[in-house]
Amino acid sequence: MTTRLLDACLGKPVDATPIWLMRQAGRYLPEYRAIRERLSFIEMCRRPEVAAEITLQPLARFELDAAIIFADILLPLEGMGIGFHFAEDAGPVIEHPVRAAADLDSLRAGDPQTDVPFVLDALRLVSRELGGKVPLIGFAGAPFTLASYVIEGGHSRHYAEVKKLMYGAPATFERLMDLLTATVIAFLLAQLAAGAQVVQLFDSWVGALGPYDYERFAAPWSRKVLDAVGGHGAPVIHFANGASAMLPQVRAAGGDVIGVDWRIDLDRARDELGEGVAVQGNLDPVALLGPIAQVEARAADVLGRAHGRPGHIFNLGHGLLPQTPPDTVARLVAFVHDWQGER
Amino acid sequence: MTTRLLDACLGKPVDATPIWLMRQAGRYLPEYRAIRERLSFIEMCRRPEVAAEITLQPLARFELDAAIIFADILLPLEGMGIGFHFAEDAGPVIEHPVRAAADLDSLRAGDPQTDVPFVLDALRLVSRELGGKVPLIGFAGAPFTLASYVIEGGHSRHYAEVKKLMYGAPATFERLMDLLTATVIAFLLAQLAAGAQVVQLFDSWVGALGPYDYERFAAPWSRKVLDAVGGHGAPVIHFANGASAMLPQVRAAGGDVIGVDWRIDLDRARDELGEGVAVQGNLDPVALLGPIAQVEARAADVLGRAHGRPGHIFNLGHGLLPQTPPDTVARLVAFVHDWQGER
Numbered sequence: 001m002t003t004r005l006l007d008a009c010l011g012k013p014v015d016a017t018p019i020w021l022m023r024q025a026g027r028y029l030p031e032y033r034a035i036r037e038r039l040s041f042i043e044m045c046r047r048p049e050v051a052a053e054i055t056l057q058p059l060a061r062f063e064l065d066a067a068i069i070f071a072d073i074l075l076p077l078e079g080m081g082i083g084f085h086f087a088e089d090a091g092p093v094i095e096h097p098v099r100a101a102a103d104l105d106s107l108r109a110g111d112p113q114t115d116v117p118f119v120l121d122a123l124r125l126v127s128r129e130l131g132g133k134v135p136l137i138g139f140a141g142a143p144f145t146l147a148s149y150v151i152e153g154g155h156s157r158h159y160a161e162v163k164k165l166m167y168g169a170p171a172t173f174e175r176l177m178d179l180l181t182a183t184v185i186a187f188l189l190a191q192l193a194a195g196a197q198v199v200q201l202f203d204s205w206v207g208a209l210g211p212y213d214y215e216r217f218a219a220p221w222s223r224k225v226l227d228a229v230g231g232h233g234a235p236v237i238h239f240a241n242g243a244s245a246m247l248p249q250v251r252a253a254g255g256d257v258i259g260v261d262w263r264i265d266l267d268r269a270r271d272e273l274g275e276g277v278a279v280q281g282n283l284d285p286v287a288l289l290g291p292i293a294q295v296e297a298r299a300a301d302v303l304g305r306a307h308g309r310p311g312h313i314f315n316l317g318h319g320l321l322p323q324t325p326p327d328t329v330a331r332l333v334a335f336v337h338d339w340q341g342e343r
Numbered sequence: 344m345t346t347r348l349l350d351a352c353l354g355k356p357v358d359a360t361p362i363w364l365m366r367q368a369g370r371y372l373p374e375y376r377a378i379r380e381r382l383s384f385i386e387m388c389r390r391p392e393v394a395a396e397i398t399l400q401p402l403a404r405f406e407l408d409a410a411i412i413f414a415d416i417l418l419p420l421e422g423m424g425i426g427f428h429f430a431e432d433a434g435p436v437i438e439h440p441v442r443a444a445a446d447l448d449s450l451r452a453g454d455p456q457t458d459v460p461f462v463l464d465a466l467r468l469v470s471r472e473l474g475g476k477v478p479l480i481g482f483a484g485a486p487f488t489l490a491s492y493v494i495e496g497g498h499s500r501h502y503a504e505v506k507k508l509m510y511g512a513p514a515t516f517e518r519l520m521d522l523l524t525a526t527v528i529a530f531l532l533a534q535l536a537a538g539a540q541v542v543q544l545f546d547s548w549v550g551a552l553g554p555y556d557y558e559r560f561a562a563p564w565s566r567k568v569l570d571a572v573g574g575h576g577a578p579v580i581h582f583a584n585g586a587s588a589m590l591p592q593v594r595a596a597g598g599d600v601i602g603v604d605w606r607i608d609l610d611r612a613r614d615e616l617g618e619g620v621a622v623q624g625n626l627d628p629v630a631l632l633g634p635i636a637q638v639e640a641r642a643a644d645v646l647g648r649a650h651g652r653p654g655h656i657f658n659l660g661h662g663l664l665p666q667t668p669p670d671t672v673a674r675l676v677a678f679v680h681d682w683q684g685e686r
Contacts, residue, residue, distance in 0.1 A: 167633025210605040245587035245607035264588035290510025
């Protein structure tokens with residue numbers, strides 16, 4: 001049983017820096033692709049025994065310090081009345097994007113027990129299987145990130161629709177954010193009850209916003225989630241991608257650990273976050289496509305910049321890419337654990 | 344004749360904050376679209392009298408403090424032996440992306456007099472037409488941004504190919520960067536000789552890099568360009584998009600003015616850039632799709648954060664979007680000029 005991750009979340013000293021990787025259960029693993037050949041992505045999520053198997057795949061290969069449940073941040077939307085599907089290559093497609101007040105009339109706050117019981121079942125299965133060997137991480141998308149999908153209808157380059165709604169119809173935008181926030185809170189609390197020992201809030205697309213908009217249109221709802229989910233004995237990780245130039249604002253929104261993308265030096269990120277919070281990150285995931293000597297030099301740079309202060313969880317600055325060689329992941333995990341600097 | 348922009352570039356006091364907007368000559372103007380209906384984008388660039396007309400279109404509508412030549416950062420590539428075209432909707436397509444050393448054999452450093460004489464002719468035409476009323480800005484893409492197009496073959500989400508080349512074949516990457524740097528230096532010096540009074544280096548995609556890679560794979564070549572082009576009596580603006588969490592590194596690469604994207608508060612950006620450099624930015628371009636009261640509140644926030652220090656050029660944090668109402672641009676320009684805070 002390793003408590004490295006939980007200790008690091010609380011800023012306690014550890015025997016080695018804990019490491020897990022965003023999207024560690026995914027397409028770069030041949031055993032994942034073997035399942036994907038016979039099941040759609042959404043079916044993989046909806047079958048608890050399959051989701052549990054996928055969750056555990058990277059743990060069988062690598063000495064990772066946490067498992068993260070295999071799921072998708074969009075899963076709770078369907079129960080809210082927001083239909084979506086995953087288009088081959090194009091990513092998620094929201095069937096009726098929200099663009100006006102009337103689009104909200106058919107929506108409701110989600111109930112995880114009836115909407116996403118399969119995620120909770122998968123958590124129970126994994127939790128039993130792990131037997132406390134490493135902690136299990138649950139997760140949800142942050143309200144702004146979910147709203148950006150719901151309003152844009154999928155991935156976006158300029159986030160023009162979400163910003164038009166924010167600026168032009170703020171009451172409608174806020175009603176949607178309130179619904180998403182209630183859904184996310186219930187979902188994360190249900191994940192904790194089902195066996196998650198840590199939860200991560202993914203604000204993947206909040207980097208579309210500058211600090212002016214973040215304060216007005218994203219942070220208040222993230223704060224509600226983080227307040228509601230904190231204090232249940234499980235550390236909460238708050239990952240805000242693309243927000244490296246507004247880390248003080250991200251920290252103010254809450255979380256025991258702030259996840260940092262790769263666009264900032266980690267020592268500087270820690271200085272800006274201040275004392276009393278742990279940090280997670282921040283190797284560029286694309287670095288793992290390069291030679292191993294480069295990967296190790298970069299990992300050493302990240303570890304060195306966390307130097308001398310506990311409360312560091314090693315991770316990437318964003319998710320693993322599908323073309324990542326599994327062998328590179330193995331080398332990275334060993335390198336981080338063997339690293340001989342201070343912690 | 345207004346010298347506001349030139350004075351602000353040098354940190355001198357001004358009677359009103361100067362304003363120009365990235366992509367101020369472009370698709371949001373009906374008079375631009377009228378020309379675009381009969382000519383392809385590349386033809387518009389290649390005909391000096393057309394490029395000059397388009398350059399002047401926004402000046403006829405708005406009291407902008409500078410003109411920027413209508414052109415594209417990819418134009419100098421063709422003379423280097425790198426063919427490309429613009430695909431409808433998909434953006435630029437490089438016909439033979441550089442992925443290995445052998446791909447460089449047929450490339451050469453460009454010569455602006457033979458490769459892009461039409462840009463220089465357009466500059467001469469505009470310069471004559473303006474008669475010094477407002478300064479004329481020339482521009483080029485920064486070596487890393489151009490390399491990212493040349494290696495990826497177009498726009499990219501993860502910049503996996505450029506990073507694979509950087510990490511796996513650094514000598515090849517550096518040869519390409521050297522060729523691009525020589526081309527960009529010659530192009531910018533030729534623009535100055537043809538009448539540009541200010542030049543801007545666009546490092547549009549450098550936000551793909553964290554500081555570790557920026558220092559090793561981008562900044563040294565930007566620095567060569569900025570060193571070679573500076574000291575000719577024309578201010579040099581260095582715009583690094585997505586780099587708001589590494590502004591000290593961007594400043595160290597050079598430039599009289601640092602252009603800042605919208606992901607950071609401008610007062611904080613100025614603090615991080617330090618004394619002795621002017622700043623340009625940084626309203627979110629998508630804000631211009633919202634109600635005018637919102638646009639003015641945001642512009643006031645930007646102006647307020649520049650408060651009390653000269654050396655601020657108002658601009659967007661990235662280019663104007665095609666769906667921007669021209670009337671909003673008119674209101675923004677007037678608002679910035681009328682603003683009653685300190686400068």
